[in-house]
Amino acid sequence: MDLLVEGCVVVEVKSIDALASIHAAQVLTYLRFSGVRLGYLINFNTVMLKTGLRRLVV
Template identity: 80%
Template sequence: MHEGHQGISPVSSAIDQIGRRTLNAAFAVHRALGPGLLESVYEACLAQELGKAGLRCQRQVGVPVTYDEVRVDVGYRIDLLVEGSVVVEVKSIDALASIRTAQILTYLRFSGARLGYLINFNSVLLKNGIRRVVL
């Protein structure tokens, strides 16, 4: 797990609770489906499970970049934004590379969210495929 940068305060207990509920939903999806499916399947099923848990979830949320006071839409998309405060990037790959952490840090920075999860559903044990990222 990655815990962002030293010296930055932890996330609020309310956001941390949303994060825990998000992970519970991810574990439910993984228990039902197992590894080996497409990312789009896991994303749709996780969004469904989050809704069942009473959490507001947006899919494929655009993240514009501001450069030189100009807003530029360059195609960044957050897979899932839970309760407007937790970023979830869904993967179904062999292993999470460090570039994936950089990707979610970018999403956190430009979205204003502080807590994010990289969740690799292509893991035999889902707990080994989760990275928690705090900005």
């Protein structure tokens, strides 16, 4: 887990060519173990940041 924002949001930061399902599974695991319900997976290796952003909720 890269960031935990005010105990409410998990943020996982990547800089890779493309996000894979294993990255989403990683964030979901962090959410389950921490008890937090909201997480963001952010890939900074994209032309437009909004294409590299995934919101995950448990």
